[in-house]
Structures are given as structure tokens and as C-alpha cells.
Amino acid sequence: MVVAWAPGRVNLIGDHTDHTGGLVLPMAIDLGTTVRGERGGDAVVLRSATEHEPAVVPLDIDDPTTVTPGWARYVAGVVAELRPSSGFTGEVTTTLPVGAGLSSSAALEVAVALAIGSEASGLDLALACQRAEQRASGVPCGIMDQLASAVGVEGHALRIDCTTLEVRPVPLPDDLDVVVVDSGQPRELATSAYAERAAACQAAQVAIGPLAEATLADVDRIEDEVVRRRARHVVSENQRVDAFASALATGDRPSLREAMAASHASLRDDFEVSTAALDALVGALSEMDGVIGARLTGAGFGGCVVALVERGTTLDLSHSRWHVQAAAGAHLD
Numbered sequence: 001m002v003v004a005w006a007p008g009r010v011n012l013i014g015d016h017t018d019h020t021g022g023l024v025l026p027m028a029i030d031l032g033t034t035v036r037g038e039r040g041g042d043a044v045v046l047r048s049a050t051e052h053e054p055a056v057v058p059l060d061i062d063d064p065t066t067v068t069p070g071w072a073r074y075v076a077g078v079v080a081e082l083r084p085s086s087g088f089t090g091e092v093t094t095t096l097p098v099g100a101g102l103s104s105s106a107a108l109e110v111a112v113a114l115a116i117g118s119e120a121s122g123l124d125l126a127l128a129c130q131r132a133e134q135r136a137s138g139v140p141c142g143i144m145d146q147l148a149s150a151v152g153v154e155g156h157a158l159r160i161d162c163t164t165l166e167v168r169p170v171p172l173p174d175d176l177d178v179v180v181v182d183s184g185q186p187r188e189l190a191t192s193a194y195a196e197r198a199a200a201c202q203a204a205q206v207a208i209g210p211l212a213e214a215t216l217a218d219v220d221r222i223e224d225e226v227v228r229r230r231a232r233h234v235v236s237e238n239q240r241v242d243a244f245a246s247a248l249a250t251g252d253r254p255s256l257r258e259a260m261a262a263s264h265a266s267l268r269d270d271f272e273v274s275t276a277a278l279d280a281l282v283g284a285l286s287e288m289d290g291v292i293g294a295r296l297t298g299a300g301f302g303g304c305v306v307a308l309v310e311r312g313t314t315l316d317l318s319h320s321r322w323h324v325q326a327a328a329g330a331h332l333d
């Protein structure tokens with residue numbers, strides 16, 4: 001019996017920076033996806049406790065988007081990338097909320113890849129699963145979600161330089177908790193809007209070169225007003241990742257708060273991926289006792305907010321929420 005587990009992730013800061021080689025600071029979390037079964041046969045067949053229809057993916061699949069049901073496309077993306085020589089029959093279970101912005105699809109991809117026999121290193125595993133996600137969803141996503149799931153470190157966030165793909169674990173202080181709060185608003189329009197934002201970033205790079213190396217003065221030279229704002233978000237967000245990581249090391253609450261507030265405002269005003277529900281939730285959390293900072297996390301357009309709170313803080317909210325721990329990356333049991 002093969003048992004593979006892969007975690008979801010929450011991003012503490014550094015959103016919409018990975019697809020231009022910028023900085024991100026996610027952590028793998030103690031919620032994740034398990035794939036359990038036996039290798040063999042000529043298809044990958046997975047049943048899910050929560051989905052009615054199984055995923056049945058032939059080993060010679062070419063186009064993952066032709067597969068039904070929807071969740072099976074991610075399985076098909078992995079099979080199309082890894083081309084295993086034999087199939088797999090088993091089941092999928094998850095403790096992650098699906099589609100809430102905690103990278104349930106990345107966790108599924110990485111768990112499936114390990115289950116069907118990938119022996120790639122953490123980075124190569126993540127790169128294969130990123131390509132699988134792109135093929136399955138059509139979203140030109142970056143590397144953050146799959147890499148966090150593959151190489152997470154217990155008790156640490158991961159500062160990832162998405163140009164060099166260097167991963168530096170950043171210890172999380174014992175006296176802070178990370179809470180993920182669901183806005184209750186399903187992620188919508190995420191596919192087309194994500195691609196549109198990524199295209200604007202590419203246009204900015206044509207104008208001023210790699211955003212990962214650009215300064216705010218470079219950004220000011222961009223003529224198109226919308227492209228300029230998108231680039232300003234990315235360049236300023238890259239700076240906030242390092243400011244936030246330094247503030248974590250010294251436990252500097254005012255700087256942590258300021259970086260999270262500025263990140264949210266930039267995602268709202270310059271990158272325009274927030275929603276009224278996310279803004280209201282961040283606003284309410286930021287006023288609560290014990291909350292150090294809060295911001296939307298992940299792609300936006302609905303989904304979750306991440307809050308950094310003093311250990312033991314109880315949040316007076318009706319929203320679903322998860323106190324998450326930084327977990328180790330994917331593994332076979």
C-alpha cells in the first residue's frame with residue numbers, strides 16, 4: 001500500500017510576485033491531501049470521499065482539460081507531465097477546504113505525483129506539478145503553491161526567490177499564531193483575471209526589464225497607467241517580503257502590521273484583486289485585540305484572509321477559520 005501526503009499552503013506575504021520571479025513567503029500547513037492505494041494497471045483511478053465521480057485517467061492522456069469530473073483534471077495534468085509506466089488505483093481524502101485559496105489543487109497534484117512514483121527532488125517535483133496545474137487549469141500560475149507543498153519545513157515559513165528558486169526557511173516565533181479566515185466568498189473570475197494580471201506584468205517587463213530587479217523609479221517610467229499600477233504592486237510587494245521576514249526575526253509587531261496592511265492595500269488598489277468581502281474582513285480583523293496584522297492571501301477574487309495573532313487569541317467572528325501550524329512538505333508514509 002502506497003500512502004502519499006501533501007500539505008496545502010498559506011502565503012504570509014508576497015502575492016502575485018512569483019510569476020515575475022519575485023519574492024514570496026508562504027508556509028506549508030498542517031492541512032493536506034492523502035492519496036492511498038496500489039500501483040499497477042494501465043490507468044490512474046482515484047475515488048474521493050467527497051466527490052461523486054471518480055477520476056479515471058489513461059496513462060497516455062494528452063490534454064488534461066478533456067477529463068471529467070473537474071477535479072480529475074489535476075490528476076490528469078500530473079499523469080500527462082510524469083508519464084508513469086504503470087497506473088494506480090486508490091482513494092483521495094483531504095483535510096483542506098477545497099477552492100478556498102489554501103492550494104488544495106497543488107496538494108492534490110503533489111500527493112498524486114508521489115503516489116504514482118515520482119522520485120524527483122522537491123524542486124523538480126514542484127516544477128512538474130506547476131506545469132500540471134497550468135495544463136489542467138489554463139492559469140499561468142507561478143511556482144509558489146507547488147514548491148511550498150513540496151518542500152515545507154515544520155515551524156518555518158519559506159522565503160522563496162522565484163528567479164533563483166532558492167528557498168530559505170524563516171523560523172516562526174513561538175508567541176505568534178497564524179489564522180486563516182474564510183471570507184465565505186467563493187473564488188470567482190480567478191482564471192481570466194489571473195491571466196490578465198500576469199499579462200500586464202509581462203507588458204511591464206517589456207517596458208522596463210525584469211520586475212524582480214526593478215525599482216519604484218523604474219516603474220514610474222511605464223506609460224500605461226494600469227500596467228504601471230500592476231508593476232508598482234509587484235515591486236513594492238517584493239520589498240515588503242523582506243521587510244516582513246526581518247520583522248518576524250525580531251518580533252517587531254508594528255513592522256509586521258504595517259507590511260501586511262500595505263500589502264493588502266496594494267493588492268486592492270494597484271493590483272485590483274481584492275473584493276468588498278475581503279476588504280471588510282481584513283478591516284474587522286485589524287481592529288481586534290490580539291491581531292497583529294491581516295491581509296488577503298493567495299490569488300484573491302474571494303477566498304481567504306491570513307491573520308497573524310498573539311498566541312492564544314480567540315477571534316470573535318462567525319467565519320470558518322483554521323489555526324494552522326507550519327508543516328513539513330510532502331512525503332510518502
Ligand code: GLA
Pocket residue numbers: 011014015016017018019141142143144145298299
Ligand atoms: C495562485 C498561484 C500562485 C500565486 C498566487 C498569488 O495561488 O497559483 O502561483 O501567483 O496565486 O500570489
